[in-house]
Amino acid sequence: MEQNQYKELFNRSSNAILVIIDDKFFDCNAATLKLLGYSNKQELLNKHPSDFSPEKQPDGRFSHEKANDLFDIAYKKGSIRFEWDHKKADGTIFPVEVLLTVIPNGSKKTFYAVWRDISDKKWSEQILNSIINAISDPIYVKDETQKYIALNDALLNLVGLSKEDMMNKSIHDIFSHKRAKIIRDKDDTVFNSGIEHTNKGIITDAKGHKRIISTKKAVFTNEENKKILVGVIKDITEQVENYKEKEKLKNQLLQAQKMEAMGTLAGGIAHDFNNILSGIFGYAQLAKNHVNDPEKATIYINEIINGANKAVELVQQILTFTRKSTQKKKPLRIYIVVKEAIKLLRASIPVTITIKENIHSRAKVIADPGKIHQVVMNLCTNAYQAMIDTGGILSVELKEIKIQNQRHTPRLNLMPGNYIRLEVKDTGQGMTRKTMNKIFEPYFTTKAANNGTGIGLSVVHGIVEEHNGYIEVDSRKGQGTSFKVFFPIIQEKTVVETAKPEKNILSQGSEKILLVDDNKNILDTTKKILEYHGYRVKSFSNVMDAFQVFKNNPLKFDLIISDVTMPGMTGDIFSRKVLDLRPDTPIILCSGFNENISEKKLQDIGIKKFFQKPVASNELISEIQHIFSYNNEPASKNISECFSRCNNLIPTHQH
Structure with missing residues (x-):
């Protein structure tokens, strides 16, 4: 293409084009004259770009020095894009976007500047800023590089930063690497999918208070066909706290109502209990009267057991x-x-x-x-x-x-x-x-x-x-x-029931059992039941004494049966201490009522079985036999480990 053709394209271009040599206007096209409101090139030539900038610039944004800095950057990098304020021939100030590109020209610094009026864009930004600042919720807008291109005062007040701290900066310039990565990953998900997303989190606000926030993010396409991400933040701290308080009050209401209903039922419950106890006392007296008649005594004792089960x-x-x-x-x-x-x-x-x-x-x-x-x-x-x-x-x-x-x-x-x-x-x-x-x-x-x-x-x-x-x-x-x-109603799956295996006939045992319960009646009756079935039992009403005996010789006992709620040490803590000494010790825990003991907690401790009191003797014996049938390995398999643990716990004496 000949030089005349280049000149023709240069003059006819709808974009304003300037040629700048050694920081001075050397040539321009008709679109430049029209944009600036001048009639001929002579009025522009040999002028410095800053000569067409606003006179009063307290921040120095459009000064001669700032313009020279931009030219130096363009010269080093090859090109630079920036925004500048220009003054028309009639004194009107308007914003432009400039693409400044270096043209090889020997020793002379020659630049080719393509620029356009961005007044409409700036006006749109001002409207956008006015709108988002009128909204009380924190709002921000990011471009595809995840730099903040718009944000409102509510956001700045929340995070305690200035506009200069955040505008045109990425999250990695503002936040810690860990936090920035979390935000970046979530934003990438929204950018890539284009699907609106809401996530919750906790931040520390400008006053150092922990706040619970919900951020709603969505992706839009701007007038330049580029994706932008808009985020709206809701401070839901009060809402969450109100919900927690509401749930607390609701639970209190439920419990209070239960107590009211129980008050209504108290008479009926007392009536039922009295009937049950009357039957137990009556059959106990009959059994006592017929102690020499085993057949009748057995009938009356069975009725006592039935009454206890009803209770x-x-x-x-x-x-x-x-x-x-x-x-x-x-x-x-x-x-x-x-x-x-x-x-x-x-x-x-x-x-x-x-x-x-x-x-x-x-x-x-x-x-x-x-x-x-x-x-x-x-x-x-x-x-x-x-x-x-x-x-x-x-x-x-x-x-x-x-x-x-x-x-x-x-x-x-x-x-x-x-x-x-x-x-x-x-x-x-x-x-x-x-x-x-x-x-x-x-x-x-x-x-x-x-x-x-x-x-x-x-x-x-x-x-x-x-x-x-x-x-x-x-x-x-x-x-x-x-x-x-x-x-x-929920749909039920068809289940084929298999015949339940018959219960094993209770046989005699010989193992040694450590029994702990602070209730003397339960301790005595349980010991006698165990001994009746052949077991050798060492019983304690004081859990601290029981633990000391076990600590002195962890291999002495084949099984431990313990209550849960006891003075000095609870059954679960006692169990942990026992298992620290000898991890393979089988333990059965029993409790009359304890809300703090959950099935998962028992599994975590290593408890073999948990019974709710009262415990039927045949169920207890059956479970003991089940434990021993699956515990055939000799108790001494961890002897060296047990003695090592005990030596660390038992005080040694110097002789």
Whole structure:
């Protein structure tokens, strides 16, 4: 291409083009004159770029010195892109973007500058900055290199940095390497996928306080067809703390309601216990009277054992209902819980009230047994209290229903599917529409003072929602009330049941057992049962004494049976100390009630078996035989290790 053709392209280009030699304007095209508002080249030639910059520059951004620095950088690198403010012939100041490129020209510094008016871009940026600064949530915008190209004051206030500290800088320029890498990886995921993403984290704000934040990120394409990432940060610290407080209050409400219900049931529980104890005392006296008649004595003793088992079942029901520890949801056959609750309630209800059960379903739902128990107890308690003066019928029904269409249950808006429906119905005084609208409000009650706090139904409503269920109330004044609770049924897998192996006949043993329990009655009876089956037993009511004896000779005992809650040292700590001395020691722990002992904790310690007291003697002996049958290796296999551990623990004496 000839020189004249180059000249023609130069003059006709829509981009403003300048040729600069030795820091002076040497030539320009028509687009440059138009952009600056000059009529001919002579007015521009031999001028320095800074001559067309604003006169007053307190920060020196567009000074002669700054311009020379940019030319030096371009000369060394070959080219540079930067933004500059120019002044038109009429004095108007406007921003331009300049691409300054070096042209080989002997010893002269020759540059080719292509530049454009970016007023619209700057105006857009100003609008963007105004908009994001008007938003109270921290906001930032990053380019494809993950440099901050826009951010608002809320973000600067949160992190405690200035705009100069962050603008046009990457996260690696601002944060620690570890934190920057975490942010970079998350941003890369959003950039590459183009999918909106929200993540939560904890940061330390400008005042040194830990804040919980949620950051929502999304990718957009700007007017230059380049990807930009926009992040919006929400400070959710207060929200999280409020949620925790709400959960705490909710748990307190649940526990308080349980206690209220237990107060209602106290009379019935006492009635049941007294009946059980009366039977135990009666049969004990009969057994004593017939001590010389083994056949009759055996019959009476078996009845005593049956009475004790009934007492155990009643205690377990009470513990299930009152225990604070939250159970995890699991597949549950609701009918078992319903029958348990009715059994517990039956003795509390006056004889003028008849309980009718209509239990058809054996289906499973995903539920917390304790909370379902609480729902049943609440609904039944409310029902019989509505009839306490007049008597009547308390009906409890459990059946499966199939919802084909939401239109079939317009008030509940149930999704189509299979449900188990629990209905608790009474023939009491009923409720008005006004009362029905308030029954699920906490502390609302129609009962007289001191007869209830009114938190039961609000708790029921919360539990039902928590289990993805629905509750419906139907009542008319003078015609009774019906509560229907719907829980979604889960599909069961078909399981082929195999015949259970017959229990091993209990045989005589000969091993040596260390027995520890601070309760003298339990210690004595357990020792006698073990000795009856041939075992040699060393018993201790003081756990510290027991440990000292074991420490003196860890190989002396084949098994340890210990209580959990004891003064001086708990059973789990005692077990850890024993296993530190001799890791292969089989240990059985027993407890009357201890919420701090979980199955996982026992496994971590190395406990062979855990029993909830009272322990049936045949179950205990069977478990001991099972342990010994799988522990055939000689106890001396770790002799050297045991003695090494003991020598480190037992004080030595100088002679």
